[in-house]
Amino acid sequence: MQNGLHTSGPRIGVVGATGAVGAVTLGLLAERGYENVRVFASARSAGKTIAYGDRTLTIEEATPEVLAAGDLDLALFSVGTSASRALVPHAAAGGAFVVDKSSAYRLVDGYPLVVPEVNGNRALEVIGTHRIAANPNCCTIPLTCVLKPLHDVAGLKSVRVATYQSVSGAGWQRMEQLRAEPVADHNLLMDWSWEDDESDEESKLRAETRKILELPGLPVSATCVRVPVLVSHSEAIWAEFEDEITPEQAAELLRGSASIKVLELPEFPTPRDATGGDDILVGRIRRDRAATNGLALFLSNDNLRKGAALNAIQIAELVLAAQTATV
Template sequence: MASRWAPALAVVGATGAVGSVILELLSTRRDVYGDVRLVASPRSAGRTLAVRGADVAVEALTPEVFDGADVVMFAVPGAVAAEWAPVAAARGAAVVDGSGVFRMRRDVPLVVPEVNPEAVRERPRGVVAGPGGATMAVVVALAALHRAYGLREVVVASYEAASGEGRDGADVLHAQLEKVGGDRGLGSRAGDVRGVVGDTGPFRAPLAMNVVPWAGAAADGGWTTGELGVRLETRKVLGLPDLKVSATCVRVPVVTGHSAAIHAVFDEPVDRREAQDVLARSPGVVLCDDPEFPTPADAVGTDPVWAGRVRVSPDDPRALDLFVSGDNLRVGSALNTVQIGELIAADLGA
């Protein structure tokens, strides 16, 4: 009997922080691919990485590397994805991009498999995008509650890990913590921290012993691109273009794990126990509540979004407050990319 056809996969950015998690997931989840090739910048070409129990040599990023690939996952900065994702699509591959460059394109679906898996079938540019890590921490839980109560308005404060800026962000935080820990004369003033840590790296202020209310670049009206991204991406994934969303994005001195405090207003009155049950039964969510609560330390290394501190507002029976945490390298990026790839693989196989 002939063997079943399996799509060929290419992973671009295989040596990066998110790429390494993608390889781990490919090695532990159900195997749906035939050939898997690993791609990175020319300086990483020739390195050997383990995937699916085998050592695979990394290939340099060139147009020819996409020949024969059916699915291509991009775990690279937006500028690289903007240049190379269209090349992969033009050579016949279905592209899954984790950067922000395609998220708000009208002709690119923005997909969270637990929320809108059917959207992967409509990809006129050959590209499917995933939302940012802060949005992922919020939207999986919100989608479940929206189905139960009808979502009207959301206010979010995110608490985002240093690794949201990639390996550079995590490395800078580690370096800052070492400098602060080694300076026994450090005072309590913010200026003291700034003077000790020196280079702030990708952050707008020292992250060690501090919180930085800024993620992304400057946008109009005092907003940041990270905050507007949470607003626009949440609307698009949920299919609610007029949803009221306001976000404040904050970097915190955590290496991995994004969290968010959510205030959500619904069409219907909310029952606390019922809302907890809705979250507990929802794919991609684990309830950790009363008296426990979720933290990044709980979520790191796990796949679901952890939800807790579920409370009905004392001033509005239609409003619910909750706190969520998720591993931004897994559920916030790599896992979502891999799950989208699995949906496309199933679609191609059908």
């Protein structure tokens, strides 16, 4: 027994356990029955306790030494880019397979950026190498899940996307802030860094989509906006294709795709309906009147689950299963 837990199964470290993504990660791991879980955060949280299923775990400070000690099989990181850069290599050096949810490794050559439904085979590249896989941005994950099956049939030519991102995408403190704000003070925000005339969120969406779909020249134009919604991001997507594809064909393809639920009018995706679920809700699938072979559609997805914690656990499960199969 360790920390009040049975110690069977992979030894998992959740690093950033006190955060918005960390909390959902713990909930998903407990639901899936993982027993051997340790929780890490900054020195600010060390020694405090946190619930895991029906047990209580004590938070450890995530230091290079502790993470490198060699007693973790898997480390799920959600701590922000600079902390990831400082800590992830130590966990990997200690023998853990790491899934990092920050942008530290996403666009670095040689590090797989993985959405299991789209390019799950890439996750296995970490075995026998550096042991680090990157989890994409919370908007890139649902976007690529929707684009991939359509691309396979009709060939993507260009993508335009407008996002409506919830405040939970910016962490638990922003959730608390929204809860405390009078409704009349709510507003749209563009709270990312500017890179020339784009935000870094917009350029990330383009670069990550290209890497995951392995379409390095794909034109992708994004406008990202933070909206006063607590959880779940929405995206309006306009995709142009080489070949003709009808809305009916697209709906049929998406209905047959893992992690996607297609809604028909009068139903349409909303953040409220997406929150707490694992599905990417897709609807409003229609012909794009401004393109020759174009489709317009709308999606909502829980950014803390499939957009972050769930996707990372799915990556980890692919690798753990492959490792078990080769032992």
